[in-house]
Amino acid sequence: MTLHVAGLDAARLAQAYGTPLYITDARRLVENVRRFHAAFQRHWAGPVRVLPAVKAGTAIALLAHLRTVAEGCDLFSEGEYEAALRAGFAPGAVSLNGNGKLADPGFIERLVRDGARITVDDIGELDAIEAAAARAGVTASLRLRMRPDLGDDWTASDFLTECLPVFIASQAYKAGMPTADLLRAGRRILASAHMELTGLHAHFGRHRATVAYWRAAGRATACEIIRCLDAWGGWVPREIDIGGGFAGPGDSVGRQAPRSFAIEALALQALRLLPRQGRERVTAALLRMARRHVPAAQPPAAPPTFDAYAAAMTGELARGIGNRLDLRRTVLEVEPGRAIFTDAGCHLARVLGVKRQERPLPWTWVITDTSTAFLPDANTEKCRFTVRTDPARPATGTEVVDMTGLTCDADRIVGDVRVPAGMAPGDLVVFENTGAYNEQAATNFNSLPRPASILVDDGGPRLIRRRETVADVLARDVASDGASDGASDAASDGAGDGASDGADAGAARG
Template sequence: MQLSNQRYTIQDVDVLAIADEFGLPVYVYDADKIIEKIGLLRSSFSGVNLKIKYAAKALTNVSILKLMRQQGVEMDSVSVNEARMGMLAGFEPGRIMFTPSGVSFEEIREAVDMGLQLNVDSLSLLEWVGQTYGSRVAISIRINPHISEGGNIKISTGHADSKFGISILQRPDILAIVKKYQIPVAGLHIHTGSDFKNANAFLKGADVLFDLATDYPDLTFIDFGSGFKVAYKEGDHITDVAELGRQVSEAFQNFCQQYGRDLELWFEPGKFLVSESGHLLVKTNIVKENPTRTFAAVDSGLNHLIRPMMYDAYHDIKNISNPLGAEKIYTVVGYICETDTFATDRPLPEVRPGDVLSFENAGAYGFSMASNYNARFRPSEVLVYEGKPYLIRQRETFDDLLRGQEIIEFEEELVKK
């Protein structure tokens, strides 16, 4: 989103005009930004057979999935319902990686029946796959490398105490089960978390997987997950994707030479592809001046963007209806009956009742983690594609809140006299 001639635009579309047309609050996504990120990844990994698998949990709108498929991106899912959305968007089942965590065996069976690429992350699941399918279903194996790097502990998944993946210390147990049932192993997978600033975490993970690969002679891919850090504010340290690509590609090429043939190199970016594309537009309801703070209360809350409350995540905020106003200090809060603070003591151009604010980097884990808490509606979603805004999800209504409920009719309460 750019400030041009005192107005904010996305692909030359006036953002305030989008707010007027579709109402507030509303998520707005910039297709050009998504395409730009895809191109950056591709250009950064040269000389390797790169496959980009979009981690759909970041933003599952079917139109976004269709855009990914149009750009030649494949898909990573963590539930069969995500996979169904991907298939609705046109993805072939075999191009969807299914990486569950602690799901039921019934869901695993359903995923296999759908034809998804199964990624196994526990010894118990590996044993069940062997007992159920023997050598009939090729799998990949998710390894926990005991690497602790990256950002917030809540999104760190490769440390020794994480629930994700099979511990590298259980390497002999993995191989014993695979040999017992002759399970075909097509790939090895690792995902150590998020917000990595450099290539170190990926290279450490690569050392683990490259060594483990000697146990499995018939691999077709190595999957490094994701974890690229994006910028949340001006001057933020981000992952140097070009340098990362150079170092990882070189290491991967050397590995393939030693392995004896070229494999595919997979990444599963989610936040990296969609975070910067997204803007959550909200209206300022009231400006409340207290002795210690000035609050700007908006028509949104943790029900629409929970990351600041759940992860202490920073989201830049822009006053798009008064961008040249005198700077003042505000604590921006929501309308939920909880402490739902988006930002504390944030300098902003003067915020007035009715002003439209934009929470930046709202493309990832905004709508996908939204809820109906306090019986509030989830917003509409709009995609700006080739200079035109498209409504890709309608705003919820009261009927949506009631859908699925069965209302019991009770006798009228007897009034005691």
């Protein structure tokens, strides 16, 4: 038995494409979209559209696969819009969200001219949109993004960067229009000859994975919709978009961080009362004790099913709207990101070395050729990715290690993970459930070239993004004082590195 990813031999993939390597299973991605659509359609009286969040995975080849099962997509920027068009999505099928539209009036002109659906995030966007529509002699198709009040929810948000309860964290998020602006914006659009209000939009984000959280979201959305219907007498939305934020299979947001911060802080304060040697002995003993209880394999979290989410959200939404709308004629749109991308992607890396220490504290680091710079959700969302190693490798027992990267940062990708004892340079490691956001948010920290990306479908693996070169990393630098930046020479020297990735792809199909 050897290490496999997406049904393929990991060693052959590493030989063909190099490491580190992003891998997306197109079959899993497409299946997730189908399951998501089926779940929401079961619980909604009218039509349902699934609009995958492009920000979770922007490769054009990947979007082209999504287009076979999704009627549209959720976008945020001109770059994402261009990628969606190149993948074959129609402008009228997208949802262009976010307040970034204000940064470039030319982009608004393009959206209006193309007939794209614009989700208005800020009342200040309306001047530019109306003027662009008047100049083009068209009617701009608009939806308004609401800020529904989730109520008095003081449970902790899973977004640990906020360290806030859901109520405050959801209010701190900038997106959407405050209710007063929302009602004014609706009245203005309905009075305009150049703008049409087609629907309402809300997005709560992944504060909690629980069904109770999504019931509250459904109630809050319905309440805000009723408020709009009361203010804009006679207006009927053609579509209601409830955004994304749903957890999916393999979700690991927040699992990297300890849940016992307060208790640990008190214990650390108590240790300060001991002399240094005593502190070290007690701490080392506690570490060894804790590591004895690390499981051989930590399964990913098991969030509610797509069906459970759909029943909770749409049930409360429909109850709250009541007979104010004929939901059989109202399109429900959903914009999943993590829910469909997470378990469709993994990351293949190679061990560079293993470092062990006994004093003053026992620690073992497995250093890989990847990094949290390439898997940023390990830091930003405290994701605890599932780690797999080669099952065929001889091992005498197991040990608990920190799986780390190659940058000058702490670069702790997954801490306290149990792996076969005696891992060595050259061993392959798979980080699972990395398919959402990691490649899109990867950086060039330490001037490292970003990894290649492949897509696996029924035809086998194929390169969809080449590996960057050092020349790519330095290409934007502008030379000063007459010195050559060397970009042209370096680009020609390194051109073969990216182009050769995948030359032996056929061998990886075993």
